[in-house]
Amino acid sequence: xxxxxxxxxxxxxxxxxxxxxxxxxxxxxxxxxxxxxxxxxxxxxxxxxxxxxxxxxxxxxxxxxxxxxxxxxxxxxxxxxxxxxxxxxxxxxxxxxxxxxxxxxxxxxxxxxxxxxxxxxxxxxxxxxxxxxxxxxxxxxxxxxxxxxxxxxxxxxxxxxxxxxxxxxxxxxxxxxxxxxxxxxxxxxxxxxxxxxxxxxxxxxxxxxxxxxxxxxxxxxxxxxxxxxxxxxxxxxxxxxxxxxxxxxxxxxxxxxxxxxxxxxxxxxxxxxxxxxxxxxxxxxxxxxxxxxxxxxxxxxxxxxxxxxxxxxxxxxxxxxxxxxxxxxxxxxxxxxxxxxxxxxxx
Amino acid sequence: xxxxxxxxxxxxxxxxxxxxxxxxxxxxxxxxxxxxxxxxxxxxxxxxxxxxxxxxxxxxxxxxxxxxxxxxxxxxxxxxxxxxxxxxxxxxxxxxxxxxxxxxxxxxxxxxxxxxxxxxxxxxxxxxxxxxxxxxxxxxxxxxxxxxxxxxxxxxxxxxxxxxxxxxxxxxxxxxxxxxxxxxxxxxxxxxxxxxxxxxxxxxxxxxxxxxxxxxxxxxxxxxxxxxxxxxxxxxxxxxxxxxxxxxxxxxxxxxxxxxxxxxxxxxxxxxxx
Numbered sequence: 001x002x003x004x005x006x007x008x009x010x011x012x013x014x015x016x017x018x019x020x021x022x023x024x025x026x027x028x029x030x031x032x033x034x035x036x037x038x039x040x041x042x043x044x045x046x047x048x049x050x051x052x053x054x055x056x057x058x059x060x061x062x063x064x065x066x067x068x069x070x071x072x073x074x075x076x077x078x079x080x081x082x083x084x085x086x087x088x089x090x091x092x093x094x095x096x097x098x099x100x101x102x103x104x105x106x107x108x109x110x111x112x113x114x115x116x117x118x119x120x121x122x123x124x125x126x127x128x129x130x131x132x133x134x135x136x137x138x139x140x141x142x143x144x145x146x147x148x149x150x151x152x153x154x155x156x157x158x159x160x161x162x163x164x165x166x167x168x169x170x171x172x173x174x175x176x177x178x179x180x181x182x183x184x185x186x187x188x189x190x191x192x193x194x195x196x197x198x199x200x201x202x203x204x205x206x207x208x209x210x211x212x213x214x215x216x217x218x219x220x221x222x223x224x225x226x227x228x229x230x231x232x233x234x235x236x237x238x239x240x241x242x243x244x245x246x247x248x249x250x251x252x253x254x255x256x257x258x259x260x261x262x263x264x265x266x267x268x269x270x271x272x273x274x275x276x277x278x279x280x281x282x283x284x285x286x287x288x289x290x291x292x293x294x295x296x297x298x299x300x301x302x303x304x305x306x307x308x309x310x311x312x313x314x315x316x317x318x319x320x321x322x323x324x325x326x327x328x329x330x331x332x333x334x335x336x337x338x339x340x341x342x343x344x345x346x347x
Numbered sequence: 348x349x350x351x352x353x354x355x356x357x358x359x360x361x362x363x364x365x366x367x368x369x370x371x372x373x374x375x376x377x378x379x380x381x382x383x384x385x386x387x388x389x390x391x392x393x394x395x396x397x398x399x400x401x402x403x404x405x406x407x408x409x410x411x412x413x414x415x416x417x418x419x420x421x422x423x424x425x426x427x428x429x430x431x432x433x434x435x436x437x438x439x440x441x442x443x444x445x446x447x448x449x450x451x452x453x454x455x456x457x458x459x460x461x462x463x464x465x466x467x468x469x470x471x472x473x474x475x476x477x478x479x480x481x482x483x484x485x486x487x488x489x490x491x492x493x494x495x496x497x498x499x500x501x502x503x504x505x506x507x508x509x510x511x512x513x514x515x516x517x518x519x520x521x522x523x524x525x526x527x528x529x530x531x532x533x534x535x536x537x538x539x540x541x542x543x544x545x546x547x548x549x550x551x552x553x554x555x556x557x558x559x560x561x562x563x564x565x566x567x568x569x570x571x572x573x574x575x576x577x578x579x580x581x582x583x584x585x586x587x588x589x590x591x592x593x594x595x596x597x598x599x600x601x602x603x604x605x606x607x608x609x610x611x612x613x614x615x616x617x618x619x620x621x
Contacts, residue, residue: 102442227463234458237507238442240407245511246431246459291444292451 024288028302035309039080040072042313044321047072078208083312083326084305085211086203086267087277089218091304093263094278095285095296096225099232100256101163107279108264111257112170114273115177116147117265118199121272122181126191133198134210137269141217144265147173152257163253201274201327203312214266221262222301228256229293236291274327276334277307283338356418357383357433357515357547359404364413366396366403372411373399374571381564383418386541386548388562388579390555392592396571397551398439401519404549405436417515431459435508439519439551443492449503450488453478456510478509481544482536498529505536516540518550522557530554534561559583559606567591583607 040052047068055069056077090108097106108114120143121136130136147170154169155162181199185192197205231252234242239249267274284307285299308326311333315324359381366374374396381387389397402408404415406423415422422430435456443452456478457471479485482502487495492503501521508516518537522530538561540546552558558565559579567574567582569591575582584607585598594611601608 104445230458230461230463233444234455236442236444236447237452237455238438238440240402240436240438241441241507243407243427244405244431244434244436244438244508245455246428248427286446290451291447 025298025302028299028306032302032306032309035306035313036080036084038313039083039309040076043071043076043316044323045071075204078206079203079312080309081208082206082211082270083203083309085215085218086271086274087281087305087308088301089221089263089267089304090274090277090308091281091285091300092222092225092297093260093267094280094304095282095293095300096228096232096256096263097260097278098282099228099235099293100253100260101167102236102238103163103167104283105279106167107276108260108268109174109273109275109278110167110170111260111264112147112151112173112177113144113261113264114268114275115174115181117141117144117268118273119143119177119181120146121198122184122191122195125194126184126188129190131194133206133270133272136198137210137213140269141214141265144268145261147177148257148261148265152254166253166257197325198272199327200325201272201330202325203271203308204323204325206270210270214269217262218266221259221266224255224259225263226297228252228259229297232256232293233291272327274308274330276330276338277304277311280334280337281307358418359383359422359515359549360416361400361403362414362416364400364403364415365411366399366408367411368399368408372571374403374568377413377571377573379566379573379576381547381549381566383547384541384545385563386537386550386561387564387566388550388552388558389566389568390552390558391568391574395568395591397568398519400568401436401517401549401551405434405517406430407436428459431511431513433513434515434517435511435513436517437504437508437519437521439523441504443500445493446491447493448489449484449492449495449506450475450479452492452503453484453488453506453510456507456512459511474510474512478506481509481540482506496529497525498532501525501529501533502536505533509540514545515547516549518548520551520553522552522554530557537561555583555588555609556601556606559608560601560604579607583609 037049037052041047041049045068051068052072055072094107097108097111098104117140120139124130124136124139151166151169151173155166157165185195231242231247234245234247235249235252237245243249264278281300281303282296285296285303289295289299307330311329312326314333315326315329318324361377361379364374364377364379365372377400389400391397399408403410404422406415409423417425417433453475454471457474460471476485479488482505484499484503484506487499487503492500495503505521521533521537525533534557537548537550541548562579564577565579565582566576567587574591575587583598585596588594588596588598588609596609596611598607598609600606
């Protein structure tokens with residue numbers, strides 16, 4: 001799309017890349033639709049797609065089908081929508097986090113955002129006796145935002161934000177907060193019981209009402225992320241070159257950081273801390289679409305939900321009739337996947 | 348361009364400029380005029396403040412005191428984008444994004460000319476094509492930059508600054524890490540940009556002979572202060588080199604160009620300090 005204006009004499013390798021780039025959004029969307037279908041159909045009670053469609057269209061008739069329809073519309077539809085939103089937020093947050101820090105290993109986790117949200121939620125469970133994910137939302141948002149602000153404050157030097165210090169500050173804060181979270185849970189059995197499922201990261205057991213407070217944050221975060229995308233391309237050339245190209249480097253870093261906080265806080269508030277999606281989605285997209293953030297961010301909007309829904313579906317079928325929390329699956333699958341990516345990149 | 352044609356001489360000047368890193372003063376009370384339309388080389392021993400001065404000129408570093416002006420207006424008060432349309436910079440060690448192709452890299456030079464949501468224009472493409480052609484990187488356009496040789500990579504980076512389409516070009520040690528042939532290639536390209544395209548060039552160089560050959564105007568820095576400035580033939584003599592670089596030498600005419608050539612004294616006759 002960006003290359004229409006070029007003469008047709010480009011090299012074969014480049015042409016195949018261009019073909020790949022024009023086909024990939026379609027392929028990506030198809031995979032995403034497949035993941036959505038699987039997410040609606042599979043679970044402890046597998047349903048044929050026709051039943052799923054009937055339930056969605058409200059045309060299910062006859063006895064025994066109502067229970068199936070309830071499973072689809074009452075449980076699996078909200079779960080799938082939450083997966084789409086959280087996956088998109090995590091994928092884009094990861095891409096922007098890597099862009100503003102110029103660090104391919106950056107993610108909401110390394111910026112301390114997940115640890116901050118976890119600490120706030122566990123503290124709230126401990127002190128206020130909360131029990132439902134919808135009650136955790138505001139605490140998660142506040143904890144995530146406070147940690148991100150603290151990391152930014154630690155990274156500030158003479159008015160500039162140092163990207164290495166940003167990642168380092170986030171990692172240090174994450175370590176400290178995680179130890180406090182563990183301490184709280186070890187001293188209170190009730191807190192441990194309430195928090196452990198949320199802390200694993202899960203899309204289950206939530207209604208669409210958990211999305212209400214976070215949707216504005218995620219929409220704003222996405223808008224900010226897409227607004228800074230062209231500047232992130234220039235920022236990739238180093239601070240000096242970016243500045244010489246007229247990029248207000250510190251302002252972009254602050255706005256990009258804000259986008260990461262809004263997106264990651266929104267995601268963690270809904271699903272708990274889910275690792276690796278924010279890290280892996282940008283890497284996967286970069287492998288096929290290249291480093292341009294104007295393509296990378298839309299790509300992550302598709303790749304994030306694919307990864308998250310696929311992991312969630314897998315978690316439902318591997319230990320049937322029980323299930324694994326999605327955060328456990330992403331961590332389990334994400335680590336080796338990333339090792340493979342790192343080896344490929346090094347070659 | 349909003350400035351009057353008579354006012355755009357592309358003349359950079361510093362006025363009692365002081366540059367500091369924290370409490371360490373690197374450049375102190377510098378008054379300089381870098382002539383527009385010319386090639387200026389900034390030379391001096393290591394840690395004399397050459398690169399720091401370039402950072403101050405491009406406002407990568409805010410002055411601790413004094414000002415930097417471009418045709419009379421304060422560089423540090425101009426909007427970033429306005430300045431980026433007039434002045435391009437090739438840093439000493441720019442970061443090459445992983446897997447980026449030459450053309451994608453050069454396209455980033457159009458950043459200050461683009462607006463939010465505005466499409467890639469014919470003018471943008473024309474500037475990129477000209478930059479690729481002029482630097483001889485057109486046939487490398489689809490290659491990943493991180494797989495190029497040092498000389499090719501440097502030309503790709505120069506192409507990026509050319510695509511930025513500024514009348515003023517600042518280069519921080521553009522020949523470092525290159526072998527002799529590629530050094531000359533880059534310097535010839537710079538000379539061409541000045542003579543053919545009328546660009547004003549300011550570059551930091553290490554090699555005094557190359558500086559004397561390629562520059563119209565020489566700025567010699569010593570411990571953050573101006574040691575000498577002017578045409579190389581007038582400025583570069585044995586006394587100056589001995590005073591600034593602490594190297595006894597003789598200065599002879601370059602057999603090829605007649606410009607001053609510094610020939611250090613043989614080691615046997617150099618007074619040993621250790």
